Amino acid sequence: MTFDEAIRARYDxxxxxxxxxxxHTFEDDPKVKKEEFDREMPAWEEKVNNRAHELGFENHxxxxxxxxxxxxxxxxxxxxRDPIIQDLWGKQPHYSSLYDYxxxxxxxxxxxAEFILSMEGDPKENWEKLxxxxxxxxxxxxxxxxxxxxxxxxxSGNSMGMSVLFANSxxxxxxxxxxxxxxxxxxxxxxxxxxxxxxxxxxx
Numbered sequence: 001m002t003f004d005e006a007i008r009a010r011y012d013x014x015x016x017x018x019x020x021x022x023x024h025t026f027e028d029d030p031k032v033k034k035e036e037f038d039r040e041m042p043a044w045e046e047k048v049n050n051r052a053h054e055l056g057f058e059n060h061x062x063x064x065x066x067x068x069x070x071x072x073x074x075x076x077x078x079x080x081r082d083p084i085i086q087d088l089w090g091k092q093p094h095y096s097s098l099y100d101y102x103x104x105x106x107x108x109x110x111x112x113a114e115f116i117l118s119m120e121g122d123p124k125e126n127w128e129k130l131x132x133x134x135x136x137x138x139x140x141x142x143x144x145x146x147x148x149x150x151x152x153x154x155x156s157g158n159s160m161g162m163s164v165l166f167a168n169s170x171x172x173x174x175x176x177x178x179x180x181x182x183x184x185x186x187x188x189x190x191x192x193x194x195x196x197x198x199x200x201x202x203x204x
Contacts, residue, residue: 003110006174010106013178014193021194030097040093048088055082060089098184098192105159105183108152109166115149116171123171137161158186 001009014026024032048060057063063085070079119126130147132139141160145151155163162183169177179200182193190197 001174003113003170003174006170006177007106007110010178010180013199014102014182014195017194026099026102029099033097034095037093037095044088044091044093048085048092051082051084051088055085060085098182098188101159102183104152105162105166108155108159108163109170112144112149112163112167113170115144115147116167119147127168127171137164140164159183 011027018024018026018029022029022032045060052058052060052063055063057066063082067079067081070076071081116123116126116130130140130143132143137157137160141151141164151160165180166177166183169180181190182188182195185193185195
């Protein structure tokens with residue numbers, strides 16, 4: 001199975017899960033979430049700015065500047081934030097899609113896998129050398145960069161670990177790549193991916 005085939009199979013599996021649960025595919029999720037955000041944000045801004053006007057501020061950004069001065073610069077122990085704006089801030093719409101995180105890790109995993117294939121020698125032996133004696137993620141990353149691979153900036157420990165896991169699967173077990181847990185399942189669980197794991201082949 002090629003990298004393209006393994007990655008396509010993973011996206012297709014998540015597309016099926018998303019379509020059944022949300023009515024749109026995993027790959028369409030960023031577009032859907034952005035459309036939801038664009039619909040919800042104006043109404044939220046109107047509500048929070050109207051409350052700021054009632055308090056005598058031009059908008060909620062001006063109110064936040066006031067909060068920062070009173071609470072953090074002046075250290076006023078008697079200062080109380082407006083509870084209505086606090087509640088609205090807690091309900092502010094956010095744009096977020098698991099697809100973006102998943103794609104980042106898949107792309108990095110593929111890049112790592114392709115780099116290891118380009119190295120001289122046996123890929124499994126090179127993988128073991130990159131892991132070092134302690135088999136720690138930090139050691140792998142350090143050795144990988146020393147070998148000439150340039151990682152994308154902004155990785156967390158989780159995204160780096162998942163990228164390395166994805167690389168290993170693409171290299172050595174591409175047929176199970178589609179069944180690996182979602183890249184952010186450690187935070188949102190399999191349920192966050194609408195994945196009840198019921199379609200896993202035996203011994204996978």
